[in-house]
Amino acid sequence: MAHYYMEPSRTFSEFLLVPNLTTKECNPSNVTLKTPIVKFKKGEKPAYSLNIPFSSAVMQAVSDERMAVALARSGGISFIFGSQSVESQAAMVRKAKSYKAGFVVSRSNLMPTHTLRDVLDLKERTGHSTVAITSDGSANGKLLGIVTGRDYRISRDSLTKKVSDFMTPFEKLVYGKSGITLSEANDLIWDHKLNCLPVVDADNNLDYLVFRKDYDEHKENPSELLDANKSYVVGAGINTKDYEERVPALVAAGVDVLVIDSSDGYSEWQKDTIEYVKSNFDVKIGAGNVVDREGFLYLVEAGADFIKVGIGGGSICITREQKGIGRGQASALIEVAAARDEYYGHTGIYVPICSDGGIVHDYHITLALAMGADFVMMGRYFARFDESPTRKLKVGNNFVKEFWGEGSNRARNWERYDTGGKAGLMFEEGVDSYVPYAGSLQENLGKTIHKIKSTMCNCGSLTIAELQKNARITLVSATSIIEGGAHDVILKENSITGE
Numbered sequence: 001m002a003h004y005y006m007e008p009s010r011t012f013s014e015f016l017l018v019p020n021l022t023t024k025e026c027n028p029s030n031v032t033l034k035t036p037i038v039k040f041k042k043g044e045k046p047a048y049s050l051n052i053p054f055s056s057a058v059m060q061a062v063s064d065e066r067m068a069v070a071l072a073r074s075g076g077i078s079f080i081f082g083s084q085s086v087e088s089q090a091a092m093v094r095k096a097k098s099y100k101a102g103f104v105v106s107r108s109n110l111m112p113t114h115t116l117r118d119v120l121d122l123k124e125r126t127g128h129s130t131v132a133i134t135s136d137g138s139a140n141g142k143l144l145g146i147v148t149g150r151d152y153r154i155s156r157d158s159l160t161k162k163v164s165d166f167m168t169p170f171e172k173l174v175y176g177k178s179g180i181t182l183s184e185a186n187d188l189i190w191d192h193k194l195n196c197l198p199v200v201d202a203d204n205n206l207d208y209l210v211f212r213k214d215y216d217e218h219k220e221n222p223s224e225l226l227d228a229n230k231s232y233v234v235g236a237g238i239n240t241k242d243y244e245e246r247v248p249a250l251v252a253a254g255v256d257v258l259v260i261d262s263s264d265g266y267s268e269w270q271k272d273t274i275e276y277v278k279s280n281f282d283v284k285i286g287a288g289n290v291v292d293r294e295g296f297l298y299l300v301e302a303g304a305d306f307i308k309v310g311i312g313g314g315s316i317c318i319t320r321e322q323k324g325i326g327r328g329q330a331s332a333l334i335e336v337a338a339a340r341d342e343y344y345g346h347t348g349i350y351v352p353i354c355s356d357g358g359i360v361h362d363y364h365i366t367l368a369l370a371m372g373a374d375f376v377m378m379g380r381y382f383a384r385f386d387e388s389p390t391r392k393l394k395v396g397n398n399f400v401k402e403f404w405g406e407g408s409n410r411a412r413n414w415e416r417y418d419t420g421g422k423a424g425l426m427f428e429e430g431v432d433s434y435v436p437y438a439g440s441l442q443e444n445l446g447k448t449i450h451k452i453k454s455t456m457c458n459c460g461s462l463t464i465a466e467l468q469k470n471a472r473i474t475l476v477s478a479t480s481i482i483e484g485g486a487h488d489v490i491l492k493e494n495s496i497t498g499e
């Protein structure tokens with residue numbers, strides 16, 4: 001006879017947190033959201049922790065190198081999407097890893113033979129007013145000069161004037177040498193009243209530009225997630241098919257943490273993949289997704305460094321409708337967290353878990369943490385920001401960003417999805433959609449983090465571990481959900497005022 005779960009499976013919106021005593025020192029500025037991301041032994045420290053419990057989903061519409069840099073700068077991690085060629089994914093990882101906080105690879109470059117018109121066209125396209133002039137017009141060519149808005153006068157100069165005639169030539173530039181620290185660069189910027197300091201190697205090839213405003217930004221990001229070489233920590237998604245080509249390339253590109261990206265992780269494919277990675281590389285690897293104790297233990301015993309939880313709860317997911325597999329996200333998380341605690345109790349090894357998909361309100365994140373998640377993974381949330389890879393469009397009077405599932409036809413033009421190689425798609429497991437545009441990552445994340453910290457104080461918890469231990473969580477009835485919204489009042493129409 002089949003096994004029946006007698007309790008219905010539940011999700012975040014069916015629960016609320018009941019406050020605990022808030023002591024006077026329990027205020028948001030004392031709360032830390034630092035959290036482990038890979039397994040560790042009792043009494044030891046994990047090799048990687050996050051400064052905020054956020055990861056961005058392994059999705060084409062969410063996690064590329066730009067998102068990786070932006071999220072690491074705020075203290076979280078992106079897993080760069082794997083539904084692309086090995087070469088292009090490795091190139092994204094390499095770019096994110098080589099991004100040095102405050103040091104930018106020049107994106108506006110010309111040659112001395114270009115003209116003022118070329119400078120103006122480039123400025124129009126990129127919005128950058130500083131142009132590096134290199135021998136071959138590339139970002140790393142020999143640096144011959146710099147052009148800024150102060151080097152020409154549009155009203156007087158001819159558009160055909162050669163860059164070589166008005167650039168500030170290399171001999172007159174103040175520059176730094178490779179290896180210079182950000183604070184040394186900043187000293188030069190201040191001493192010489194510069195807006196931009198080029199950094200060159202021993203042969204005067206351009207390495208980076210350091211801008212005054214980026215240094216200030218760097219100082220404003222105390223949570224940024226850096227490795228021992230002061231590069232951002234970067235993750236990447238892999239699959240259970242081409243890992244023998246993909247993993248070596250990602251490791252060579254400097255990836256810190258891998259995750260096997262699948263709707264259903266309870267499989268021998270994942271065990272083989274983990275074993276391959278563990279026996280050939282010294283790189284961390286998470287696995288999933290699972291929704292129960294058995295799936296969790298299977299992947300932990302295969303050697304996974306963290307486990308991802310969630311089937312069918314994502315905003316663009318239609319797996320439950322298409323295949324009839326899945327489980328309410330809260331029920332899945334509660335069971336897996338209990339298995340994790342039990343495993344820790346008898347082995348002394350703590351295996352972090354990630355709640356993936358289905359976060360709609362900020363309080364869902366706090367609930368997920370209280371239910372035992374060490375961090376969350378979100379797709380829709382991050383897709384809304386400037387930093388996501390997709391187009392921003394105007395629909396009616398509103399701005400939206402594109403957002404599509406990894407199981408949608410749009411994403412699955414990618415060969416790996418078809419088990420049989422070239423055969424066409426049998427059915428879609430995700431939709432192609434829009435999400436409301438929300439602005440910058442940093443600003444939105446700041447608000448979300450503030451809410452989480454404030455709720456943690458209501459629950460008398462200064463750390464995620466304390467929240468997991470002390471939280472009191474109640475189920476809500478359908479009628480008490482109505483009570484939780486605005487009710488029995490006439491909402492004001494904003495057009496009618498008495499003044």
Ligand SMILES: NC(=O)C1=CN([C@@H]2O[C@H](COP(=O)(O)OP(=O)(O)OC[C@H]3O[C@@H](n4cnc5c(N)ncnc54)[C@H](O)[C@@H]3O)[C@@H](O)[C@H]2O)C=CC1
Nearest residue numbers: 240241261262263264269310311312313319406407419429
């Ligand atoms: N979290 C969720 O609820 C869901 C997520 N997704 C996303 O969609 C994407 C695709 O997910 P999946 O279809 O689960 O991809 P998948 O690659 O894990 O599985 C696709 C199919 O290939 C089979 N397979 C895996 N490795 C194999 C191997 N080495 N040789 C032969 N067959 C093998 C699997 O058993 C499955 O039938 C992922 O990005 C995933 O995150 C899709 C649906 C639901």
Ligand SMILES: O=c1[nH]c(=O)c2[nH+]cn([C@@H]3O[C@H](COP(=O)(O)O)[C@@H](O)[C@H]3O)c2[nH]1
Nearest residue numbers: 057314315317357358379380405406407430
């Ligand atoms: O059923 C699915 N079909 C898809 O096409 C698909 N693409 C992504 N995912 C999963 O959804 C998670 C993101 O969920 P949210 O947008 O709710 O944060 C992601 O992190 C994935 O786990 C999919 N699930």
Ligand SMILES: [K+]
Nearest residue numbers: 264265266267
């Ligand atoms: K399975």
